[in-house]
Amino acid sequence: MHGEIIAIGDELISGKVLNTTCGFVANRLFCSGYLIDKITFIGDDLDAIRRTILSAIESSEYVIITGGLGPTSDDITNEAVAKALGRHLVLNKAIWGKIKEAEQHLGRPLPLWEKLAWLPDGAEVLNPEGHSAGYLLIHQDIPFFFLPGVPEQLENQMVQQVLPRLKVLLAQGLEVRQQTFKVFGLSETEINLLFKDLESSQDGLSIGYYPNSPEVNVTVTVKGRDPKKVAQVFDMASKRIEELLGRYIVAVNEDSLEERVGRLLLKNGGVLATAESCTGGLLGQRLTSIPGSSDWFDRGVITYSNRSKEEVLGISHETLSHHGAVSYQTAKEMAEGIKRLAGTNYGLAITGIAGPSGGTAQRPVGTVYIAMATPERTAVERFHFPGTRHMVQALAAETALDWLRRYLDYGTYVPGYRPARHTK
């Protein structure tokens, strides 16, 4: 099925904002077996929107349109759609009710929000529970999906509403099976090399790579007319990918590394406490982003200053002055200190130089020590992470989480990210 994506918004063509949502939409469509012939970015311009929609009718079997559905004066998608397709705007009572409810709740009027309730005649609202409506409009047998441009809403509606409906609307007996492996510790190229023979071995099998730093998403898709054959190829390919990637797979599909760590802790009767320096809370933030994390996460400390490392974690002044804050010894004492203080059975600690300044010849920017204290012992590794401050912090937190996952799942003390040669 050939379709196109139209993204609307002045910010998209100004070059001020990097648009990643279209990539997400394209990727989801592709992974579900729908082809995209064209992606067009245009501004909040009545005539441009109208022309682009009319041209889509000529060439596409389905159309995804994002953006321009908000309440402000530059949001003109609905008006443009109505013009392009010769339809009236009609007040949608369900949405209008939601808006009035929200007004009562706030105790003040939402004057511009009424606009959100005026949709082109024939629009079927995708998410009647929200008041930022996405909708489906079928015109000349072509499904047009209109979605909000706000990434979180867009991604949510794409997965929960658009894909299931497309499957019904464009049902032509094409069977699609798909699975995404989230991988950490191998580069895209390394993964690609591993799979070289696999992809060409089977009809209807394709493997997509989507770097989602610091992880790489590997999506296996199998399409075909024969459901049995598709299932067979899919099972073979999934199994082979699991073998090839092994412990580098940190999560599958909607699961995440931090969710998996949480489940493994729960299963092992483990409770975790963290001590962070250069990641400044990122590790704690990722863990506590999971609902129910209080069951397996007790506390964290962000010991950013040297004094706080002494005062909070009881790292000796001697350790800090002799070995330095970024050292094997300090990392070890941090992990053991937080585990002891919190009375937990697991402690994770990170100390390093995220940059851009603070590097030395011995310890350049990107040098990070990670320590993992388990009920058995404390392991420490030195890493050298590349990239910006942001990347070093992200890689350090991911490596620490992944290391704990590997220990909890396989009992191994070998981290997924390759340690630096000098480990002391």
Added chain:
Amino acid sequence: MHGEIIAIGDELISGKVLNTTCGFVANRLFCSGYLIDKITFIGDDLDAIRRTILSAIESSEYVIITGGLGPTSDDITNEAVAKALGRHLVLNKAIWGKIKEAEQHLGRPLPLWEKLAWLPDGAEVLNPEGHSAGYLLIHQDIPFFFLPGVPEQLENQMVQQVLPRLKVLLAQGLEVRQQTFKVFGLSETEINLLFKDLESSQDGLSIGYYPNSPEVNVTVTVKGRDPKKVAQVFDMASKRIEELLGRYIVAVNEDSLEERVGRLLLKNGGVLATAESCTGGLLGQRLTSIPGSSDWFDRGVITYSNRSKEEVLGISHETLSHHGAVSYQTAKEMAEGIKRLAGTNYGLAITGIAGPSGGTAQRPVGTVYIAMATPERTAVERFHFPGTRHMVQALAAETALDWLRRYLDYGTYVPGYRPARHTK
């Protein structure tokens, strides 16, 4: 000058790869005063390329086309251009010479590379020194720039070749001035209402809104042919926007709220320590994402469990059992506790119910207490944040940071986000 960008390559529409180069090209054009009306991504498809080029002739004053210039069989841009514009492909001797030189150097033939030397009649090569040629073709007075899709080459040729030539070709460049205000505490609609009269008051002035949760980005753009007039309108509009938004502006352009908080602390001789419960490290993570934050951030604690609140921060057992972990009193003791422990002059604390579970009738999901301890006193406010766990956490951290910014900059204890009615 209105133009468009056409990016060619199957990988761009497959969703397998996230394209960032078009954002770069758009940004460079915009910053140099050239407007872009449209960005189109299409595959390596002869007919699609031909149609898109023909349509560009109808609507654009200049066109940038990237990709499909390589040596492999799927690179068909030159062929498509020749067809679309009715021109022959002609062997470019300079490029052909380069290719043969490279062959001698390698000691083996480069069979497919000859293709790179066959360019549409009239093409002017932009970088005669390289053999991955970009070129300029002027057709019906419209400059078409063809550039390689490889990001590094593309960005290089864009800056060194395209922009200087565009300046000469489109001599009456449009003057553009632009600024982005990052706003917190007002909704998109509220901002829009404030600006209702402003936008229509001046020619060439436009105001764009881009929700960048939990902030809203407000971009003021002024375009025109008369640089003096543009500067005048821009200064007037910027000043007016600053007046209208006032303290709700948390940062301007590339600046961020956390960077501003850092600078204000530094200026005031302030050092901050944080105590987080429901945000789980997000506050610390945002602060320490700023290079040099060790100058004004001492430490943070993530006291997730009740026991950790007692042990780490010295919150009394009575406070926790009588008032609860999510209470005015606990938030106050958390902020004062971390300030005292760290020996800093500022303490920020957050405790609340991020959800999805854990809410009660008195304290529903989204209830968050934030406390700010300053050298003078400790202020506490109760908030009710809407949305998912992720949104509640993001709003809580933003509100805390913004509150400190307002105190440091204006000496006020009034937060930017509206507190809930019951503040105890």
